[in-house]
Amino acid sequence: MIAMHFHTTSRRRATMLGIALVTSGALLLTGCGRGGDSGGGDAGASTKVDDEPATGTLEIWTQGADGAELPQMFEEFTKDNPDVEINMTQIPEAEFASKMTAAITAGTVPDLIYAFTETQSSLISTGGFDAVPDGLVDPDDFFEVIWDNSVYDDVAYGVPWYAYADMVIYRTDLAEAAGAEAPTDWDSLRTFGEDLKASGVEWPLALYAAYDSYTARQLLTFAKQNGGGFISDDLSTWTINSPENVEALEYWAGLMADGLASPDGPAFLDTVSWSTTGKNAAIIDGGPWFVGWFDDANGEGWADEHLSLATMPVGPDGDAATTVGGGSWFVPSDSENKDAAWKFARFMSEPESQVKWFEIFKNMPAVKSAWEDPALAGDRLLQTVEAGLETGVTLPKVSTWSQVGTVIGEQMEKVVRGGVSAQDALDEAQAQAESIGTGN
Numbered sequence: 001m002i003a004m005h006f007h008t009t010s011r012r013r014a015t016m017l018g019i020a021l022v023t024s025g026a027l028l029l030t031g032c033g034r035g036g037d038s039g040g041g042d043a044g045a046s047t048k049v050d051d052e053p054a055t056g057t058l059e060i061w062t063q064g065a066d067g068a069e070l071p072q073m074f075e076e077f078t079k080d081n082p083d084v085e086i087n088m089t090q091i092p093e094a095e096f097a098s099k100m101t102a103a104i105t106a107g108t109v110p111d112l113i114y115a116f117t118e119t120q121s122s123l124i125s126t127g128g129f130d131a132v133p134d135g136l137v138d139p140d141d142f143f144e145v146i147w148d149n150s151v152y153d154d155v156a157y158g159v160p161w162y163a164y165a166d167m168v169i170y171r172t173d174l175a176e177a178a179g180a181e182a183p184t185d186w187d188s189l190r191t192f193g194e195d196l197k198a199s200g201v202e203w204p205l206a207l208y209a210a211y212d213s214y215t216a217r218q219l220l221t222f223a224k225q226n227g228g229g230f231i232s233d234d235l236s237t238w239t240i241n242s243p244e245n246v247e248a249l250e251y252w253a254g255l256m257a258d259g260l261a262s263p264d265g266p267a268f269l270d271t272v273s274w275s276t277t278g279k280n281a282a283i284i285d286g287g288p289w290f291v292g293w294f295d296d297a298n299g300e301g302w303a304d305e306h307l308s309l310a311t312m313p314v315g316p317d318g319d320a321a322t323t324v325g326g327g328s329w330f331v332p333s334d335s336e337n338k339d340a341a342w343k344f345a346r347f348m349s350e351p352e353s354q355v356k357w358f359e360i361f362k363n364m365p366a367v368k369s370a371w372e373d374p375a376l377a378g379d380r381l382l383q384t385v386e387a388g389l390e391t392g393v394t395l396p397k398v399s400t401w402s403q404v405g406t407v408i409g410e411q412m413e414k415v416v417r418g419g420v421s422a423q424d425a426l427d428e429a430q431a432q433a434e435s436i437g438t439g440n
Contacts, residue, residue: 049133054081054340059110060088063096066114066327069361076356077347084340097122104128109332112341114161117325117395118213118402120150124157125399125439129330132156136342137349145392146366150328152397158328159345160366162357165388166221166323168310169290170282171275174201175308178281182310186225186251189284189313193260196281203280205261206271207252211413213405217395218285219412221323223248224393225315230408231396235440238433240408241426249422253415263416272297285312285323288385292362309384312391324392326366399439407432 054077062070067090074086089110091099097119103109104126115123123129139147142160150158168183175182175192178199183189189205196204208218220230228244231237239245255261261284266274272293274280283290294303312322329345331338347353354365355373364385365371376382395401411425 049136049339049342049346053083054343055083056337056340057085057087058112058337058340058344060086060344061096061100061110061113062088062090063093063114064116066361066363072360073348073353073357076353077344081340081343101126101128104332104334107334109334111335111337112329112331112344114327114329115158116327117146117149120158120328120330121395121397121401122399123330124150124152128332128334129157130333130335130338132159133342136346141349141368142366143368143389143392145324145389145394146326146328149326149394149397150330158330159349161327161329161348162354162363163324163326163366163389164288164364165385165392166285166287166312167384167388168282168284168312169275169286170308170310171278171306172308173306174199174278174281182308183313184310185313185318186316190255190260192282193255197260201278201281203260203262203274204282205255206266206274206280206283206286207255207261208268208285209256209261209263209265209416210267210409211416212409213402214409215412216405216408217323219245219249219252219408220395221285221312221321221393222252222315224321225313225319226251227315227317227319230404231398231438235396235398235438238404238430238438240404240433241423241430246422246426249412249415249426253412253422256416288364288381289362291381309380311384311387320391321393322388322391324389324394327363328366396438400436403436404429404433407436 060070067088071088074088078084078086096115100109100113100123109128137159139156143163146160146163147156150156150160170182174196178195178201180192180195180199181188183192193204208215223229223245226244226248228239228242228248230240230245232239256263262280266280271283271286271290275283276294276298291303291307291309294307295301312320314320329348331341331345335341348357349367351365351367351370351373354367354370355375357363358365358370359375364382365376370376371382371386396404408426408429411420411429414420415422415425
């Protein structure tokens with residue numbers, strides 16, 4: 001049996017291909033009836049999971065547009081687990097982390113959740129989740145960057161569900177008219193923009209310019225391409241104002257200063273219209289979902305006819321780095337049916353389930369072998385994503401990243417709009433980050 005408590009979902013910024021965004025609404029959670037009788041354990045504790053069918057009631061909290069289609073996978077799971085009753089509660093994405101943290105404090109958690117890469121650090125830092133049971137899945141089956149995102153102190157807390165990698169998405173016709181070659185490194189990216197500008201494109205390059213933690217995430221990718229990074233390997237020290245990072249910010253801001261990108265956008269949902277009308281010609285560090293959105297806006301086949309794809313350009317010394325993301329399954333330590341929860345997470349990581357979910361929602365598999373399925377093999381978009389996943393950048397795995405990322409984004413805007421130097425801006429971001437700390 002499957003019971004669903006449907007709440008209005010929120011916008012999912014970057015997890016889907018060709019799926020319309022859903023507007024969020026705020027409402028309170030209602031209590032869920034419980035089924036299983038296994039008690040909650042200490043954070044980091046884990047339940048041994050056998051191969052017997054799951055039983056009892058499984059309470060799942062979902063967020064974003066993903067949750068609306070997830071019941072189709074419940075139906076697949078209950079075929080081999082007929083004695084499971086699944087209750088699903090959808091929560092607005094903007095409220096999910098705070099409600100989950102409150103539930104951990106109150107001991108009123110669901111049995112299973114999924115979390116997006118951007119919020120996994122803050123959730124895991126609560127100490128409210130169990131480690132992935134030994135032998136449940138093979139870590140080597142997954143793209144390393146997605147598996148590693150939920151590993152803390154050598155302990156894995158999440159089972160990856162899906163993954164994506166950003167790329168360069170550009171108008172083939174505009175590039176050909178300008179005689180512009182697809183960018184492969186920083187120098188050729190600038191040349192690409194200059195050629196398009198000379199041909200009459202108003203803003204050749206679309207960069208993310210909302211000046212928040214997502215802007216900081218884009219800078220982190222450029223910084224990694226330049227041999228930099230925002231935090232030390234042991235996650236104890238912020239390294240925001242390193243020379244490599246300053247050079248990366250100078251390069252990024254320089255694209256705007258020279259009129260190759262607009263400091264005012266396009267805003268996330270305006271990107272398709274800007275590119276469709278030729279106001280810009282290339283989305284830099286763009287998510288794969290944009291390709292489907294172009295067809296949604298302009299008709300089936302428009303993307304194939306008008307768009308080319310390329311992996312992110314490498315830095316001056318050939319360092320490759322790509323923005324990646326996705327979602328993973330987590331089991332709260334106070335879950336009352338950990339056995340069923342982990343069995344569902346394992347089921348969702350099986351190659352057949354990964355392919356099925358791709359067919360349903362177009363989220364891309366986190367399991368490498370699933371990419372060999374005929375449903376995915378040979379697609380130029382997926383090939384570009386797969387290549388990007390091999391060079392993915394992990395966000396700083398500390399609970400304060402969202403706060404620090406926002407500070408970095410604010411300082412980036414001062415460079416673009418206020419005439420502040422990249423050095424001074426990142427010095428200020430470093431000072432604020434040190435005051436905030438890492439939360440570890």
